Amino acid sequence: MEYQNILHQIQSELPYQKAIGKVASYIPELEKVPKDKFAMHLYCLKSGHYHIGSHEEKFSIQSISKVFSLSLAMSLIGDDIFKRLDVEPSGDPFNSLVQLEHEEGIPRNPFINAGALVISDILLSKLKHPKEELLAFISGISNIPTINIDNDVFESEKKHSYRNASLLNLMKSFGNIENDIEEVLDFYTYQCAIEMSCKELSSAFAIYANEGKKPTTSIALIPPSKIKRINAIMQTCGFYDEAGEFSFRVGLPGKSGVGGGIVAIHPGQYTVAVWSPPLNPKGNSELGMYALERLTTLTGLSIF
Numbered sequence: 001m002e003y004q005n006i007l008h009q010i011q012s013e014l015p016y017q018k019a020i021g022k023v024a025s026y027i028p029e030l031e032k033v034p035k036d037k038f039a040m041h042l043y044c045l046k047s048g049h050y051h052i053g054s055h056e057e058k059f060s061i062q063s064i065s066k067v068f069s070l071s072l073a074m075s076l077i078g079d080d081i082f083k084r085l086d087v088e089p090s091g092d093p094f095n096s097l098v099q100l101e102h103e104e105g106i107p108r109n110p111f112i113n114a115g116a117l118v119i120s121d122i123l124l125s126k127l128k129h130p131k132e133e134l135l136a137f138i139s140g141i142s143n144i145p146t147i148n149i150d151n152d153v154f155e156s157e158k159k160h161s162y163r164n165a166s167l168l169n170l171m172k173s174f175g176n177i178e179n180d181i182e183e184v185l186d187f188y189t190y191q192c193a194i195e196m197s198c199k200e201l202s203s204a205f206a207i208y209a210n211e212g213k214k215p216t217t218s219i220a221l222i223p224p225s226k227i228k229r230i231n232a233i234m235q236t237c238g239f240y241d242e243a244g245e246f247s248f249r250v251g252l253p254g255k256s257g258v259g260g261g262i263v264a265i266h267p268g269q270y271t272v273a274v275w276s277p278p279l280n281p282k283g284n285s286e287l288g289m290y291a292l293e294r295l296t297t298l299t300g301l302s303i304f
Ligand SMILES: NC(=O)CC[C@H](N)C(=O)O
Pocket: 061, 062, 063, 064, 094, 095, 113, 157, 164, 189, 192, 256, 257, 258, 259, 283
């Protein structure tokens, strides 16, 4: 079946899915997003773009931003980041405090909140203008001239950051946070409030499917050895305590966010972004996972 037909096939199946997911409400602004929004954008490196739904509508990328901040930190200090965090799946919810207490303030991986907060701390220490430089980094890898944040989401999450503040305080008590807690929290919350569309996300993730190069260019913006590692962490840790289930059902490295977005890549083949706000109990987009499972099944293109 041709790719555009496959996407239409997936779209036609959606109304028959048992939808019990709930839009994230712990960040009040996210709850205002209509739950029936849906978009999917497939970018095949060789044959181009295919899409269904509101693929140009921007939404809050939330934890998908953790891939960008990890990439920037790795390009600044390389493997030294792994002195401050690990690369093991956590098997716990994304905002859990439990492991930190036993593991001396070293987060399991960069894609749970604790790990992403350490990455934010690293970027704050290394960059003069961290917010602008992170947005410029995303713009540079994606060919999107301007990347913006949703200020209402930013303010809304800042007022409800109790858990992230706890994670930071706990890690600071173990000596694993250098900067002022309020500053780290502000920067982390800012990166989570970045808004992008499925079309934009599939372009921004093309370098992860293309050995660090933007399609049609020959210079790697991120060395292939680092891309290999980032993709490995997406595979093992991109979906918190559902990383195994995502591998089992979809079979691609990827990253989700509580805004209902998921991006996944097939190295050498394609990137795909999907958006549907209702989340399953593990905090991953319920219909997004279904759509990706159907994509790899109908195309026969998973990495396994
Ligand atoms: N999983 C997510 O997308 C979580 C991101 C959200 N900003 C938080 O810190 O809770």
